[in-house]
């Protein structure tokens with residue numbers, strides 16, 4: 001069943017990117033349209049300031065855009081926040097929620113992440129819900145328990161009827177050049193898949209499970225071939241068209 005899932009390679013630009021960075025997206029779009037179509041959905045999650053302008057370059061090349069976070073509220077007195085309807089209005093079709101940097105920098109809890117995922121679904125956006133353990137939690141043998149708890153509490157019941165994506169991102173692998181062994185990734189993704197199936201039945205079989213954390217051209221082929229890895233969430237390597245396309249072609 002998992003073989004029928006169309007993989008997703010999503011780039012997370014984090015707090016990087018000015019208008020001049022659109023040149024890199026032009027390069028990416030040219031590469032993706034020059035040869036055979038990619039065997040995956042390709043998405044970019046730039047800073048929200050670039051979504052609208054980037055979409056004009058990305059959409060004709062089949063690249064989907066996403067936000068990096070959204071408020072749980074649709075509108076109102078929340079200075080500095082962005083709502084899911086705003087992201088959708090700007091051209092986004094997806095939104096990352098619960099990234100470990102937001103959990104750490106903004107104290108986002110599983111419950112807040114769940115509310116954000118609901119807001120995304122309500123606006124027709126596909127949430128990319130992030131989970132992952134810290135180095136200390138892995139060393140204490142708690143990785144499985146922590147990630148299971150995050151999955152159970154961050155994924156809303158509404159996922160039973162809508163498209164949601166789960167990204168397993170070990171916090172210690174993000175931006176460090178470190179990655180878990182293939183066996184560890186396989187084991188975690190199998191456990192995530194089993195939990196999704198036991199909660200959502202057939203729906204859980206089809207949900208995309210991304211791996212994220214130092215995914216690079218050099219390790220993409222091996223990691224993306226692991227069972228139950230249906231694509232990747234790519235930080236640093238998504239900023240350069242050459243690196244990002246190398247990962248896309250590795251699918």
Ligand code: PGA
Nearest residue numbers: 174175213214234235236
């Ligand atoms: P990285 O980031 O690829 O730079 O490790 C991944 C992420 O945080 O989504």
